[in-house]
Amino acid sequence: MEKLMDVLLLGQVRFHELSMRGRVVLSQFPLNLTLLLVCVIAAIADPKVFTDARFLIGQGLELVILAVCVALPWDRIPYGLFLIVPLLDFGPISLLHYANGSSLNGLSLLGVFPTMWLAGSGIRPRVMVPLGGLAALLMVWAPLILAGTAAPNTLAAELLVPFLLLAIGIGTSVMTLSGMAQKARVEELLARTETRERLLNTVLDTVDVGVLVIDDHGQNTYLNAKERELYLAALPEGVETTLESELLIYRDGSEELLPAEQRPLARVLSGETIAHEVYRLGRGSEARTVSISGRQFADVAGDTAGTVLASTDVTEVVAAVHARDKFLAAMSHEFRTPLTNILGYAELLQDDASLSPAAKSDLQIMMRNARHLNHMVDDILAASLTGDEAGGIRLPLDLAELVKQTSDSFSPEASNSGIKLDLATETALPILGDRTGLVRVLNNLVSNALKYSQPGTTVHLAAREEGAWAVCEVADEGLGIDPEDLKRLFTRFQRSDAAVRAGIPGTGLGLALAKDVAEQHGGELECRSEVGVGSVFTLRLPLRKAKQHMTLS
The missing domain is CATH 3.30.565.10 (Histidine kinase-like ATPase, C-terminal domain)
Known part of the structure; x- marks a missing residue:
């Protein structure tokens, strides 16, 4: 009952979240509630209507139908049999329609409740909509036929309400089927979205790149396994914190902690875009050197929706570069010293007047090849320089x-x-x-x-x-x-x-x-x-x- 009231009052519970019994009772309840209002209006406008047996029987039958809706275990009854209820509703409504006389008009329009139930169920609409129209026609014609007062003029006078109810049924069916199609499409899209989200999470946890996502309120919404590993490397010993300002973050090659406002996440949250900037996380042998890129992203309206930070562990790469630089420095020294000696002595020999023309020719070849080797060393050393080092x-x-x-x-x-x-x-x-x-x-x-x-x-x-x-x-x-x-x-x-x-x-x-x-x-x-x-x-x-x-x- 609490859930029923929550749905009626447009609370947090939705119709499809109710049990089958709750949905059947809730579908029947508006008609009974309207009939209660009819009793109140009749008591004010024409109390004599309560002496009409048809009025009382109609009200009583509707209460019985509501009681049946509450009593039956609809969850264990084959799905769709609940549509017997709206068909039965047309009988009591017919009694009420012919019991009111001239004091209460329009009670036949109460047939809109069972009509909408039948058409809005989404079950065999090509059968249920015409069946609802036929039931509405019998609702107004059957009493005339049973009373022997059926005539072309009296039957024609009652056609407007069934036609109106049929039109309402068709409109309700069209909207219901459209809503069901949209719901199916939304469910399909939600299923695809969930599948893609799981795939994305799996990919992000598999790749060797740390990913951190912050929403527009500054709250951490995603942290993959690699980013968590790098985060732990930056934690001070014996301290647990979620604040970037308390982490051990250094510029590569520096031993001074970065000020809070110069740290990568703080800069990106302030609107700055960073790309492939190198930092050191932590101290000692457990420290990691990372290349960090980050930027804000926008929603479909163009407003800032959050921030993404990507961290690549380049510890081994940096170590390899340092080893390469040491090797190149050593190679430069080892090659340049003998090359300088070769060229120096060759230039001295060139000035020796006692050398034969053939010896001088050989000397020219030796010097040319030594210079070429010297140029090769220069090229290799130049190729090892990047960025500012190469810029001069x-x-x-x-x-x-x-x-x-x-x-x-x-x-x-x-x-x-x-x-x-x-x-x-x-x-x-x-x-x-x-x-x-x-x-x-x-x-x-x-x-x-x-x-x-x-x-x-x-x-x-x-x-x-x-x-x-x-x-x-x-x-x-x-x-x-x-x-x-x-x-x-x-x-x-x-x-x-x-x-x-x-x-x-x-x-x-x-x-x-x-x-x-x-x-x-x-x-x-x-x-x-x-x-x-x-x-x-x-x-x-x-x-x-x-x-x-x-x-x-």
């Missing part, structure tokens, strides 16, 4: 001047190889850049052009201004690059098949490093090439906004 210090430079100096440096080599090095510069090209990195890029482009060119050809070196760009172009008339090789030209350690077949030495690092340097300067490096015709490399760097007048020396 940005200073005001003139790209045209750098191009001219590069041309001067390679003129002897070009002349010795029988290649013409043509230089064309227009005006000063002021830029901001790392001189060491840009010189390495230009040297690499010109060196490659000479290596891949044949004697008697020309390498064109040009510097010019194009809009907001300072442009350097290196064009050769060499082997050219196959379209398939061109796709991976700027990939580290990749070399073209033509270069390998021709026996041209190289590490496959130079162009990849050159492109990295160009992009670190906000520029780009492109190549267009045709096999057997040659290649054109174009370096674009942004001109300085405050362009100063510079002259070539």
Whole structure:
């Protein structure tokens, strides 16, 4: 009874949550409640109606029907048999309709309750809706036929109410079937959503990335297994806390705890987006180095709905990088010392007048190969630098001047190889850049052009201004690059098949490093090439906004 009252008063309990008996009683109850109101109105408007046996019998039958609804164990009765109840309701309503005389009008409209019950059940609507209409017709015609007063005019006078009830039944059935279809669709979508949610949770607990989700109220709504593991690593010893400000979080390489406002979650909650920032969680051997990314996300209305933080454990990666750096530092020392000695003594030997021409030729080969080996060491060391390490210090430079100096440096080599090095510069090209990195890029482009060119050809070196760009172009008339090789030209350690077949030495690092340097300067490096015709490399760097007048020396 408590649940029935809760449903009637639009409380927390819903109709479909009731037992079968509760639903049957609740479906019958509105009619009985309306009949109670009819008794109150009759007592005020026409008390004589209580002397009419048909009125009393009709009211009594409806009470009996309600009592049957309460008494029968509908949960154990085959589903659908409860529709006998609304069909029985038409009988008492018929008695009430013909008992009222002229004092109470419209009691036949009480048939709307059983009509809506039949049509709204959703059970065999093509049968129940016409059956409800037929029952409504019998409700008004049967008493006339039994009383012998049935005539065309009296029967026609009673057609409006059955027709109205049939229309109500059709409308109720259409809305019920539509609601059932929508409910089925919603249930299907809910089932799919729950399945996807379980799949997502399983995936997030399986991947080796920590995920933390915070709602728009700052409450933790999801924490996967990996994030929980990283969280435990950041907990101070013997302390349990859910506050980020109390965790042991450091910048990588620092021993000072980060201030609360500089911690990743606090920054993302304030609206900042972070990407791949490295922190250290915890102290000692149990500390973990993590790469953290985070951002807020919006709901369908565009309002902030929460925050997502993703943490990747890069402890082993960082350790490997440190080991690599140590190895490269050692390799640099071990290689550079003997190379420096070789080149130094070779230069001294060059000045020895007693050397024969053949010995001097061998000495030139030795020096050329030593320099090549020295360049290879430089490339490998440059490839090991990333980010700020590779960026160097940005200073005001003139790209045209750098191009001219590069041309001067390679003129002897070009002349010795029988290649013409043509230089064309227009005006000063002021830029901001790392001189060491840009010189390495230009040297690499010109060196490659000479290596891949044949004697008697020309390498064109040009510097010019194009809009907001300072442009350097290196064009050769060499082997050219196959379209398939061109796709991976700027990939580290990749070399073209033509270069390998021709026996041209190289590490496959130079162009990849050159492109990295160009992009670190906000520029780009492109190549267009045709096999057997040659290649054109174009370096674009942004001109300085405050362009100063510079002259070539």
